[in-house]
Amino acid sequence: MCPPTYFTVEYSINPWMDPSKPVSTELAVAQWTELKETYERLGHKVELIDAQPGLPDMVFAANSGTVIDGRVLGSRFRAPQRAAEADHFRRWFLEHSYRAVVMPTRTNEAEGDFTWTGQLLLAGTGFRTDPAAHAEAQEVLGVPVVSLQLVDPRFYHLDxxxxxxxxxxxxxxxxxxxxxxxxxxxxxxxxxxxxxVLATATDAECLGLNAVSDGRNVVLPVEATALADRLAERGFEPVFVDISELRKSGGGPKCCTMELRG
Known part of the structure; x- marks a missing residue:
């Protein structure tokens, strides 16, 4: 995770972002801190990377790497405003003893569009990640990849x-x-x-699908109450967090969370 020290909305690269609306960095930090402490309370270890000035979206760590069995495929952002984030994360991996780190030649926004099911990698395209990046991910990570086409610009990433x-x-x-x-x-x-579990438009429009599950607990936005009820019926434990300020950049719990597998 990366703290939102410099979080703001100063440009628009997705339909959620409106630079004309006020943003509170202080509130974003408080909401992010609640999310981090929620993970820790649930028994998870949280690794941190330092935020960098001039990179207001670096808080959305999920977009900067995909890690499976200790192998790392870095990211290559489509928007020039975020491009510099990728190298900061690359250096973090090398400094933390990850050696199988590959930077992509094709545009891919990492766990924004790559979702590991435990058996195969679901790979989104349509707005950000280059379809050719799906084949590159299969070669680098050595896992089977299934491509999925996104069609609604509000849901610009698979996550x-x-x-x-x-x-x-x-x-x-x-x-x-x-x-x-x-x-x-x-x-x-x-x-x-x-x-x-099939979500509704109401679930999706509050970024309820930008959730993180550990197999029992599902951390999701506080507004996603109907989705939480359906998850509870399946035996999962919904855990609510408020991400209203971070949502002004189109992000939620998962966007803030890169999962380090192996």
Whole structure:
């Protein structure tokens, strides 16, 4: 995770961002701190990277690396405003003894568009990540990749349209918002995950799908109450956090969280 020390909205690279609206960095820091402490309270270890001036979106750490079995595929941002973030994260990995670190040649926004189910990597495209980056991820990470087409600009990354509930289960469980995907990708998702939790427009519009699950606890925005009820019916424990200020940049719990696997 990266603290939102310099968080603001000074440009617009997704439909959620409006530089004309006021933003409180102080409130963003408080909400981020609540999220970090929530993870720690649930028993998770949180590693930190220092925020850098001039990079207001660096708080969204999920976009800067994909880690599976200790192998790291870095990111290559589409928006020039975020491009410098990638090298800060690359150096962090090397300084923390990760040796299998590969920087991509194709545009990929890491866990923004790459979601590990425990068996395969779901890979989004349509707004940010280059489709050719999916093949690059398969070569670098050595895992099977399934491409999914995003069609709604509000849900510009895979991680605001889908999340994995349990990547340790024999049959991975996911939750997703069908209308964020093309018709063909919806058919793929139904085939792969016939028992998925399906989100509604209301769930998606508060970034309820930008959630983090550890297989039991699901950390999600406080507004996503109906989705939380459906998750509880499946045996998961919803854990609410307020991300209203961070949402002004189109981010939520998952955007702030890169998962270090192995």
């Amino acid at each position: 605001v349209a889908l999340f994995v509930l349990d990547d340790q289960a024999e049959r991975p469980q996911v939750c997703y918002y069908p209308e964020a995907f093309s018709a063909g990708s919806q058919r793929v998702l139904r085939r792969l995950f016939p028992d998925a």
